[in-house]
Each structure stands twice: as structure tokens, then as C-alpha cells.
Amino acid sequence: MTTEFQGKTAIVTGAGAGIGRATALQLAARGARVVVADLHAATARDTVATIESAGGAALEIVGDLSDPDVVNHLVTTTLEAYGTIDILINNAGIMDDMSGPHEVSDALWERVVRVNLTAPFLLMRAVVPHMLARGHGAIVNTASEASLRGSAAGTAYTVSKHGVVGLTESAAVVYRNQGIRVNAVAPGGVNTSLEVNLNADAMGLAAIGGYSANVGRIAQPEEIAAAIVFLASEAASNITGVILPVDGGWSAV
Numbered sequence: 001m002t003t004e005f006q007g008k009t010a011i012v013t014g015a016g017a018g019i020g021r022a023t024a025l026q027l028a029a030r031g032a033r034v035v036v037a038d039l040h041a042a043t044a045r046d047t048v049a050t051i052e053s054a055g056g057a058a059l060e061i062v063g064d065l066s067d068p069d070v071v072n073h074l075v076t077t078t079l080e081a082y083g084t085i086d087i088l089i090n091n092a093g094i095m096d097d098m099s100g101p102h103e104v105s106d107a108l109w110e111r112v113v114r115v116n117l118t119a120p121f122l123l124m125r126a127v128v129p130h131m132l133a134r135g136h137g138a139i140v141n142t143a144s145e146a147s148l149r150g151s152a153a154g155t156a157y158t159v160s161k162h163g164v165v166g167l168t169e170s171a172a173v174v175y176r177n178q179g180i181r182v183n184a185v186a187p188g189g190v191n192t193s194l195e196v197n198l199n200a201d202a203m204g205l206a207a208i209g210g211y212s213a214n215v216g217r218i219a220q221p222e223e224i225a226a227a228i229v230f231l232a233s234e235a236a237s238n239i240t241g242v243i244l245p246v247d248g249g250w251s252a253v
Helices: 018-029 041-053 068-082 106-134 155-174 203-209 221-232
Strands: 009-013 033-038 058-062 087-090 137-142 180-187 243-246
Touching (some): 009 018, 018 087, 018 221, 033 041, 058 068, 137 221, 155 180
Parallel strands (some): 009 033, 009 087, 180 243
16 A cells, blocks of 8 residues: 555445456555445445455445435535545446437437436536535546547437536536545546436437447556546646546547
């Protein structure tokens, strides 16, 4: 363990698996107290146990972060346990079924947008006042290659991740002189357990599939986590409002 984040508290959402888990472990290994937020109790507890077994400090909060009551509970519990919130990693997200606009159901649209965009907004709204009171804070959102182009996912997911970019850049401007930095990473293909329930008959899938050759190498979660941890660190002290592609060059194609 190192002391780069010693004395700092980080909330990491979707931290039970994949990019979120890798980020939580890397932050904890650098001295942060980590609040592991996830929808699934077993995976959240496993991440906490891994951190604690290495000598770190962590606690889990289980629930659907698109629910304002869960968000309020998360923030209240974090402050009660650790006293501060210094870092917020908005990583939790879900995929769509690759449908085009005319194929997206109301239920799919509302669920994807609520989890991928509304939940980060709710968390930022709840956390930022505490950061403002202390005059510092770092927020890193997980956008996507789909936030940079229209050919990486279905309509609902693509729109939600473009919204994450807007949320990131807007907040970066608002808090630019308040000591709070807001950035995002835009991963390409990553080896995670994120479920994609494809609609095999979707026009969107047929169109998007033609661009799949551009994906390139599939990254490991730890590679994305390293970029997130960098943006949350003092090494990025003059970086805000950046959408950082971590995609093996996909965005350059």
C-alpha cells in the first residue's frame, strides 16, 4: 500500500465487479478509505473483504443508485463513517440491446437513462455541497466510446453516455474555481461482466455491427481503473472538463 490518497474518502459506484472493483482496489491500495456502492450485496461485500484483507478501510452500500433515497443513504452513511467525501467515481452503468430509435421501448429507454445518467447526476447533486464546503474534490465519471460516436452501441446507451459527457463538462465549468475537478473516462471494449441483451432482429444492431472491426484490443478493467485513479489524483490537479478516451486508439480510427 502507498499513501497517495491517505486520509481521503472515495465513493466508487458499481464497485462489486469490473472497472468499479478494479478502481476501488487501486484507490484503497494507495491509502483511500473506499465506499463500495453496488446493486449486488455479495459482490460488494467481496470487494470490501479484499480491501480489508490487504489492510485497507472500506464499507459497502447496497442499492439502486437511480433511487434518490439510496443516494441519500449512501452519502449520509459515508459521512457518518469517515467524515469527508473527497472523491466520487460514478462508474455504475448498464447496456441496452443495440436497438435503433424506432425500436427502443419506453421501459428500456427509461431504465438505461436513469441508471447511466440520472444516477450520476443524483450522486453529484448530493456530494458536491460537501466538497464545496471543504473547497476541494475530484469527480470522475465513466462515459464510453459510445459517448464519442454513434456507432458503438444502441440508441438508449449512446444517448445516456453522451449525457454523461454533458454533465461532466457542465459541472467542470461551474466548479472550475471552487476547487472541484470533474472529468470522465471513455472506455472502449473492456473485459467485464456487463450484460448486453442483444435484440438479434434490431436494425440498430445490424448497422452498428459493420463498425465492430474498429474496436481493437479488449482492455482489462485494471487499465481503465488506472486512468480513473490518475484523474482523481493530485497528479491531475490542473485537469478538469476532460473526456479521456481509454480505448486502445478506437477513437482515433
